Amino acid sequence: MARMLSFKDAINEALDQEMARDESVIVMGEDVVGGTGSPGEDDAWGGVLGVTKGLYAKYGERMMDTPLSESAYVGAAIGAATCGMRPVAELMFVDFFGVCMDQIYNQAAKFRYMFGGKAETPVVIRCMVGAGFRAAAHHSQMLTSVFTHIPGLKVVLPSNAYDAKGLLIQAIRDNDPVIFCEHKMLYGTEADVPDEAYTIPFAEAAIAREGSDVTVVSLGAMVGKSLEAADALAKDGISCEVIDLRTTSPMDEDTVYESVEKTGRLVVVDESHPRCSIASDVSSLVAQNCFSSLKAKIEMVNAPHVPPPFAANLEDMFIPDAGKISEAVQAVAA
């Protein structure tokens, strides 16, 4: 039975159900329990935004607070994954990858290849991404494309609570390292989410809205903004097909190509900076594979090539919005 559940609670439920199903699933990170060794409540926080709240009471020592030491505990999660565990390491903000990137891109991503196919590293690294929290340059980035570039990693960026649950369960059951990106502005958004455990396969994009004039490819929090733009554009007689990539590695290219072959027009909406982004990647792939179908130049809607700013007016300008998406669609539809 489905009921309305928030994105945040959907993540919690996915972890809960997988921990109940499989004893090798363990969760570690700074404050994922919150309060270990402190004089007050043991389970005080349950994650910095409360995403893992309540799991400590059910799973005890399988929920592990860590010292503030990303290299050590992300590396430990990766090492434990090669020894038969299925760790979910929470990195809190994606911006902190800088201090433990070696463990991710040189170790986890490469074991299987370097070791001649003999290693499996079923680790999930959860992290919050994206701007909008007035959290400034060290807590607001969208680094999805950095991980997408690295062979050996899988990269997930859900746009809604239903997908968040199914994709996280898939990530935990997957036998490769997965970077699971959660847009912090989506935590409070709700969707119909089934009670039972279910998976959503990677590399299966969703068609969030069917349309015939312009293909709008988006992901994460940009899906909602693209749908908002599509609603407004429909009133002007422009029919947008909005595609939610859901995963960027592996990525469902076929759904994008089929849509572009139908519409002949492409706008890609991505909250990361434009250079070497998911937007530029999708644009390049479409140019290579659907060139003869294109009736107009491709438009990209990105954050600008600047760090996320603090001041509210600047951050609002930084994040792509429905207005900018509509302008891009109108430019290619003209």
Next chain:
Amino acid sequence: MGSASPFPLNKEELLKVYRTMRSIREFEERVHLEFAKGGIPGFVHLYAGEEANAAGIMYHLTSDDRIASTHRGHGHCIAKGVDIHGMMAEIYGKGTGVCAGKGGSMHIADLDTGMMGANGILGAGAPLVCGAALAAKFKGDKGVAISFVGDGASNQGTMLESLNLATVWNLPAIFVVENNGYAESTSAEWAVSCDSYVDRAAGFGMPGVSVDGFDFFAVYEAAGEAVKRARNGGGPSLMECRTGRFFGHFEGDAQTYRADNEVDQLRTENDCIKIISKKVTDAGVIEQGELDAIDKEVLALIDDAVEKAVAAPPPAPAELHTDVYVSY
């Protein structure tokens, strides 16, 4: 007929130790020669001179115990039981290599024997070992995990963070610093801020011990205590092995940063294989002829490994694209 052994190991065990140390030495001396001839691609970092550490520590482990090695990893592999033919073929970049020719000297790994990999990133093994130790703790199988670093990587944040984490989580982990005096060309005397690694152990709340890494028995005994403590739930330890390498940082290193007679002196006065040989023969436990026989067998094994590695085919071209993911 040998006398009763005054050592903690009996004759048969001592012969096994000697074979391990001699295999490492012969392997490395041969790789040195073959590299100079141009037969081996890439970078190789040789372990010759440090054999007592690998042999003395690994003697206490089973294939269920995990180790994470360094860029100077051949000795750790051999002592952990990785197949010598597979290793040699790997170093030659052949499809018959233990990693199918896709890892090379700096990434030799064999999870079946508990060898989690040599590592091109210095200090990267320490967090991984925390994970292996954590897995052993969850499984309750009394397994231990050992991280090797050199004096250079002992200064890495990953290493220092791992020491802290291992104590906080009370992990069955052992951190071995093989101090051969140099991080590439930079002296440990200069680059390591403390007088003794034992001081660092104390700072991270774990026991620390510094041993003469040229003396197999000193390493064996200290490692034995650390392994026993870890297996019994007593938590992590730090161990420094004061050692020296016979060759440069990598093959091709002119080693002009070393004193003129330093390597000669190492080879004559501090050769761990000569030292253990003298001890066991002087005690009358083993005869020189028995050691010579092992030398001959090891030489034949390494000859055969080189011959087969040279003759082996490179990986099939299709292998370029395989084994990136379990599924994609």
